[in-house]
Amino acid sequence: MEIKISVNVNGKNYVREVEPRTLLVHFLRDTLRLTGTHIGCDTSSCGACTIHVDGVAVKSCTMLAVQADGSSITTIEGLAQGAELHPLQEGFKECHGLQCGFCTPGMIMTAADLLAKNPNPSEAEIRHGLEGNFCRCTGYHNIVKAVQYAAEKMGTEISA
Amino acid sequence: MSNKYIGKAVKRVEDKRFITGKGKYTDDMILPRQTYAYIIRSPYAHAQVKSIDISQALATEGVVAVFTGDDIAQSGINGVPAGWQVNFKNGDIMKEPPHPLLVGTGSTVKHVGDAVAVVIAESKEIAADAAELVEIDYEVFDAVVNPVEAVKEGAPLVHESAPNNIAFDWEIGNPKAEVDEAIANSHHVTSLEFVNQRMVPNPIEPRSAIGHYESSSDRYTLYTSTQNPHLIRLLMCAFVLGIPEHKVRVVGPDVGGGFGSKIFHYTEEALVTWCSKQIERPVKWTSERSEAFITDAHGRDHVTHAEMGFDKDGNVTALRIKTFANLGAYLSTFAPAVPTYLHGTLLQGLYTTPKIHLDMTCAFTHTNAVDAYRGAGRPEATYLLERLMDLAAHEMGVDPVELRLKNFIPPFDGVNQPGYQTQVALQYDSGNYHEVLRRGVAMLGYEEFRKAQAEAAQSNKLLGVGFSTYIEACGIAPSAVVGALGARAGLYEVGQVRVQPTGKVSVYTGAHSHGQGHETTFAQVVADKLGIPLEDVEIHHGDTETVAFGMGTYGSRSLAVGGSAIVKSLEKIIEKGAKIAAHKLEANEEDLTFADGKYTVNGTDKSVAFGDIALTAYVPHNYPAGLEPGLDFSSFYDPANFTYPYGCHIAVVEVDKETGKVSLKRFIAVDDVGNVINPMIVDGQIHGGLAQGIGQALLEGAIFDENGQLINGSYMDYCMPRADDLPMFELDRTETPCPHNPLGVKGAGEAGCIGSTPAVVNAVLDALWSGGFGHVKDILMPTTPERVWRAMNS
Amino acid sequence: MQLTGSHTLAAPIEKVWQMLMDTDILAKIVPGVSRLEKTGENEFEAISEIKLGPVSGKFSGGLTLSDIVEPSTFTLNVSQNSKIGNADASIKINLLALDAQQTEISFEGEAKLSGLLARTGQRVLSGVANTLTKQFFTNFEEEIAS
Structure with missing residues (x-):
């Protein structure tokens, strides 16, 4: 039995039939072929699948696709404004906040939510805010710097 | 120029x-007409497969095929061998039972996760559902998980062909009698029994493989999350499936971290390749995380007794070591080399120790394979040496920095001065070991630290500093050398x-x-x-x-x-x-x-x-x-020699006397990785290595129960460092060019992971010693609050 | 995993014993059990659906009773299989008449877990076991009262 859902993903409307048990992350990856959202665990522990649902960071493996019916979703593919990178994307590149890149989409989406709630976080607040996302490559050092870079840049942009 | x-x-x-979001990892790919494999794995560590009934699964709509070990055996496939041969002390060839792609009826599974059948279906959900309908009857036997227990008389046998579960024994260094004598004549002997616990590498991308056979050209393509596609092709074609190599293409696309665990040729790679030929459609397998925990090769897992002798002036006189290394149930690709040539040869460390002997016993157990994990053998050697150094300094009442400086090999550049010949086969290329330690100590502000520590000793929050200096052999490797040591490929x-x-x-x-x-x-x-x-x-x-x-x-x-x-x-x-x-x-x-x-x-x-x-x-x-x-x-x-990066790592920790909780306050690393092409990337490599080494000291470790069940096999249960477990790292470097390669580079990928672990544990012990718990010689890793608390209250 | 516990029920020991030996009642009061069928003398087949913290699954397998000493003790041997792993448990159950209307039921045993069940969330499993035990006794009390 398939259920029809309607979602807006990265500004585009999709109407699709999904199985009731399909997780949102599988819907994004397999049905819409947006493979920037990754799967790193099966216990909602790693954060590699983090996306925004109606503006809030969500681990997309904790949600069924049918629960997203009617919602507006942003994935890593939809974060940049055309050719212009989001300040976090820029920060991760400038500060070497990524190595293998597998955790990066989830890390950036989590950080975006963090900065939306707290535009000027301390180092401790950044570390606490990223606690739900594993990175095995960077030791988090440069990820923290990347978030600080973005916070500064976004602050500058707002005040300018 | x-x-x-x-x-x-x-x-x-x-x-x-x-x-x-545009990286292309293996699991991101969907090939036309692709099918999905679900591998049915043994829930038991040691059991005989009595019968397998696939009829119900096969009859399920959407199921394309179900294969068992009997099907594989009928194609004449034996399984995956090791890529490195190490001989027993007496010259006998190591025991090397191949790892079957699927364990057939009548055979025994050797670890939880050993594969028994594969269901291939139109979707991964159908495959998983149908797998539930496969009836497998097991007769369960006792298991053994610890390398010391495994080699005892009467322990459950992993392989009939390996008596006492010994894969091989091995030794390196000076004649044992000379070392015994030097230890006996020493003014002071520091002795330590310890465990270098089993680690799960845990790259965040789970392993994935797609086999694609095309009958039109009789060609195969294997997409796989690997660190070395050519070696996989060589091993799989020549030693496992018997396919001509020119008919096979192996692609390792974007790979989400490896840390060693994606070097090896895994059975799943050969399995999807073989299955694809049978059904003439692409077959994809992607590991679930809980599956990764019981199928990826793990790292470390040594049980060691080490003794370091000193003369009355504090010069090291000898080092004597007995180690049991766990290799798991089967010999993974590099497994035999890790506790031997990548470990024993590094036991000189940075010191002029004149007599060294390592006696190594490598055991099979009913656990998944143990192979190279970031550092591979060298972190174990460094942990051993550096724990002994700080403990010896504590026992002899001397400063741990002074003790190291006294025993360091004098500076040499490998050009004007010759390389340094060790007691354990290697010749170091170049180095100024005093310099990295001096710099690290200056960054720490040693005197001020000791003052702060003395004050903290009166409070509930003890402070400790731990030192570690390391050397590693990288730039692997001169082919003739590794060939003589048993490698089955040039490097x-x-x-x-x-x-x-x-x-x-x-x-x-x-x-x-x-x-x-x-x-x-x-x-x-x-x-x-x-x-x-x-x-x-x-x-x-x-x-x-x-x-x-x-x-x-x-x-x-x-x-x-x-x-x-x-x-x-x-x-x-x-x-x-x-x-x-x-x-x-x-x-x-x-x-x-x-x-x-x-x-x-x-x-x-x-x-x-x-x-x-x-x-x-x-x-x-x-x-x-x-x-x-x-x-x-x-x-x-083909390199003329290994390269030898080295460095000094210093950890500062705070230990809560009431709870035993350890907080890492500072971490200083001064590394020499030779010339640096991109300092940003080198620093990033060091950061990542530090996090993994610190993770071993404070948080991580695989735990098997006596039945061979991995009881912390998920990200909820296996504790890896998260962002708020770590401080910002303080890095510096010296650059001593490698004299024998054109770029003068030495390698930076593993350094952080090699030096950091003993620094942290030494710091925890130093904190305890400063707080009046001078009798504590060791705390098992990871140094959890419970273990630290028990150490203080024992 | 160690399993221990005790509870006092407001019923005479003979009645408690009788209820424990009654398949229909057991199927009703054991949490998660959807079917319990007698397959032989002191042998049963059980199907249950249990959610254990992060993992949930459908279990099936055998239940046997041994070392029966009416009305004071017996050993319950459980061997349950599921896709997420298998559980083998041996639990000794003791009944003690506190007075004519009150019986203390206590149990002690060990469960061996395998597969996904063993490696995911074991640290939360003893909590789950406690919850299930509590539920069992609550159901038992309700059954006595009805």
């Missing part, structure tokens, strides 16, 4: 695809440089990048050597079809070996270009200088740009007689 890129923190060119690297007619450059390397940034670092080297913009260079890797050959990335070898191969090809390009330039400039080749992207006639302003040479090479209308057109060279570089 001026360097525009080498030595600069050039931002990574590969980042763009990763930060925009050279291949680098091809293809100058396109327009002067743009395509580079093909046998190294594989899964986070290391080769696409940037290698391009920096090429751009500077040819004097062209970085954008004009593109690095290709990870595909056996485009890259001639290669040995992959591990052992911090990519730049030292793979980079050197590229440099060799660049030299050939420049040399041939000079012939063309001489012709164009009507000058003698010997009178030309190549710099900044052009050939110039010495003493004149006559020059020709590299781009013009490239075009001429491909449009050879006016061309030197007898010279072949084209500008494309490939080179094999």
Whole structure:
């Protein structure tokens, strides 16, 4: 039995039939072929699948696709404004906040939510805010710097 | 020639695809007509498969095929062998039972997770559902999980062919009797029994593989999350499936971290390849995380008794070690080399120890395989040496920094002074070991720290500092040397440089990048050597079809070996270009200088740009007689020696006396990885290594119960460092060039992971010692609050 | 995993014993059990659906009673299989008449877990076991009262 859902993903409307048990992350990856959202665990522990649902960071493996019916979703593919990178994307590149890149989409989406709630976080607040996302490559050092870079840049942009 | 890129923190060119969600990892691919494999795995560590009933699963709609070990055996496939042979002390060949792709009826599964059947279906959900309908009857036997228990008389046997579960025993160093005598004559002997616990590498991308057989050409393609596609192809074709190598293409696309665990040839790679042939459709398998925990090769897992002797002045006189290493149920690709040649040979450390002996027993157990994990053998050697050093200093009442400085090998550059010959086979290339420790101690502010520590000792929050100095053997490896030591492959690297007619450059390397940034670092080297913009260079890797050959990335070898191969090809390009330039400039080749992207006639302003040479090479209308057109060279570089990065790591911790909780306050690392091409990337490699080494000291460790069940096999249960477990790292470096490779580089991938673990544990103990718990000699890793609390309250 | 517990029920020991030996009642009061069928003398087949913290699954397998000493003790041997792993438990159950209307029931045993069940969330499993035990006794009390 398939259920029809309607979602807006990265500004585009999709109407699709999904199985009731399909997780949102599988819907994004397999049905819409947006493979920037990754799967790193099966216990909602790693954060590699983090996306925004109606503006809030969500681990997309904790949600069924049918629960997203009617919602507006942003994935890593939809974060940049055309050719212009989001300040976090820029920060991760400038500060070497990524190595293998597998955790990066989830890390950036989590950080975006963090900065939306707290535009000027301390180092401790950044570390606490990223606690739900594993990175095995960077030791988090440069990820923290990347978030600080973005916070500064976004602050500058707002005040300018 | 001026360097525009080498030595600069050039931002990574590969980042763009990763930060925009456009990386292409194996599981991101869906091939036309692709099917999905679900592998049914044993829930028992040791059991006989009595019967398998696949009829219900096979009858399920959407199921394409179900295969068991009997099907595999009928094709004459034995299983996956090791890639390295180590012999017993008495010369007998190691015990090497192959790892079957699927365990057949009547055979025994050897660890939880051993594969028994595979269901292939139109979707992964159907495959998983149908797998539930496969009825497997097991007779369960007792299991053994600990290497010391495994070799005892009467322990449950993993393989009938390996009596007492011994895969092999091994020794290295000076004659045992000499070492015994030196220990007996020592003024002081520091003795320690400890465990280097089992680690799960845990790259965040779970392993994935797609086998694709095409009957039209009788060709196979295997996409797999691997660190070395060519080695996988060689092993799988020649030793497992018996397929001609030229009929197989192996692609390692973007790979989400490896840390060693994706070096090895896994049974699943051969399985999907074989299955694809049977059903003539692509077959994809992607590991679930809980599956990864019981099928990925783990690391470390040593139980050791070590003794270090000192004379009355505090000079080390001897080192005697007995270690039991757990290799798991089967010998994984590099497993035999890790506790032996990558471990025993590093027991000299940075010290002038005159007598060393290691006695190693490598055991099979009913657990998944243990193989190289970031550092591979060298972290175990460093942990052993550095724990003994700090403990000896504590026991003898001397300063741990002074004790190290006293025993360090004197500085040598490997050019004017010869390399340093160790007691354990290696010859170190170059180093100034005193300097890294002095710098680290200065960064720490040692005197002030000891004052603060004395004050803290009166409070509930104890402070401790731990030191660790390490050396590692990287740039793996001279083929003749490793061949003599049992490697079944050479460990050279291949680098091809293809100058396109327009002067743009395509580079093909046998190294594989899964986070290391080769696409940037290698391009920096090429751009500077040819004097062209970085954008004009593109690095290709990870595909056996485009890259001639290669040995992959591990052992911090990519730049030292793979980079050197590229440099060799660049030299050939420049040399041939000079012939063309001489012709164009009507000058003698010997009178030309190549710099900044052009050939110039010495003493004149006559020059020709590299781009013009490239075009001429491909449009050879006016061309030197007898010279072949084209500008494309490939080179094999076989290193003359290992490279030897070294460094000093210092940890500062706070220990809560009431709860035993350890907080890492500072971490200082001064490393010497030789010349540095991209300092940003090198620092990043160090950071990541530190996090994993610190993780071992404070948080991580696989726990098996006595039945062989891994009881912390998920990210909820296995504790890895998260962002708020770590401080900002304080790094510095010295640069002592490697004398025997053209770039003077030594390798940086594993350094952080090798030095950091003992620094942290030493710091925890130092905190306890400062708080009046001087009797505590050891705390098992990870140093959890419970263990630290118990140590203080014992 | 160790399993221990005790509870006092407001019923005479004979009645408690009788209820424990009654398949229909057991199927009703054991949490998660959807079917319990007698397959032989002191042998049963059980199907249950249990959610254990992060993992949930459908279990099936055998239940046997041994060392029966009416009305004071017996040993319950459980061997349950599921896709997420298997559980083998041996639990000794003791009944003690506190007075004519009150019986203390206590149990002690060990469960061996395998597969996904063993490696995911074991640290939360003893909590789950406690919850299930509590539920069992609540159901038992309700059954006595009805």
